[in-house]
Amino acid sequence: MNIWTFDQEKDLNTTGAGLIAALLQSKPKAVLGLATGSSPVGIYNELIDMYRRGLxxxxxxxxxxLDEYVGLPVDHSESYRSxxxxxxxxxxxxxLENTHVPDGNAPDPDAECAHYEQLxxxxxxxDIQLLGIGHNGHIGFNEPGANLTGGTHVVDLKEETLKANARFFPSFDDVPKQAMTMGVASILxxxxxxxxxxxxxxxxxxxxALRGPxxxxxxxxxxxxxxxxxxxxDRGAGRFM
Structure with a gap:
């Protein structure tokens, strides 16, 4: 495990984008595993800039x-497709036909999860899976618990996750309570x-996560x-490393 800590956000973003760009340059048909949330946005911005410069x-x-909310309209501003x-x-x-996000509005969520896993x-x-991490240690929407599901599945979101996501919605009650997520085995x-x-x-x-059991x-x-x-x-997240 290679752990890099950066004093400047710009350096973190360019490093992350550079790793993805290098993959695409060496393997144009690369399969990218992508994530949402605030963590990857700076990296996406750098990739857009590199694309515009022809790099x-x-x-x-x-x-x-990795995931999508269950029951949120696909054109909702907070859907992960949007x-x-x-x-x-x-x-x-x-x-766009080569970009894939679970269908959170599928009539049979379990069947959609099985289909997505097969896809x-x-x-x-x-080739490269981009991840953030939740305050409770979740990756994707794989929440802490006595057991984890290996493949793509529907998950009930923990209270801590709902509170963290509430800033994106008009009220706490508007936050979707379930999501579809690739499982930890899928990610690994x-x-x-x-x-x-x-x-x-x-x-x-x-x-x-990185130093504990x-x-x-x-x-x-x-x-x-x-x-x-x-x-x-960044320097804050890496203060104990």
Missing amino acids: VSFANASSFN FMNEKLFKHVDIK VNDHGPV KAKQILLVARGEDKAEIIRT ITTECPASLLQCHPNVIVLL
Whole structure:
């Protein structure tokens, strides 16, 4: 596990974008595992800038997102499909039909999860999986618990996760209570994992995940089992490393 801590946000973002761009330059048909939330936005901005400068192309790439809310209209501003369209896809040359996000409005959520898992397996393995980390150690929407589900599945979101996501919605009651997420086993199939964390409020969980015991009570700790993980931290998130 390679852990890099940066004093400047710009350096963190350019490093993350550079790793993804280098992959696309060497393997134009790369399979990208993408994430939402605040952690990857700066990296996406750098990738958009690199694309505009002619330094990288997504034309032959495909992507799979980690998760999506259950029951949120696809065109809702806070759906993860909308997030990806606005933060990356509409600004680069990736073909929208090659971008994949779970269908949170599928009539049979369990069947959709099985279909999405099969889709990832058919196109994969994912070449690089971008991850953030929740304050409770979740990756994707894999919440802490006595057990974890390996494949893509529907999850009931923990109170802590709901509170963290409430800032994106008019009220706490508007936050979706369920999500579809790739499982930890699905995530660990990626050839390389890029974990990004920012802010002092993530420092303790980063230490727990990367230096503590491997346990389902901190799903991110299972990343310690992966042979190729790069961790990008700002000075706040890396204060205990």
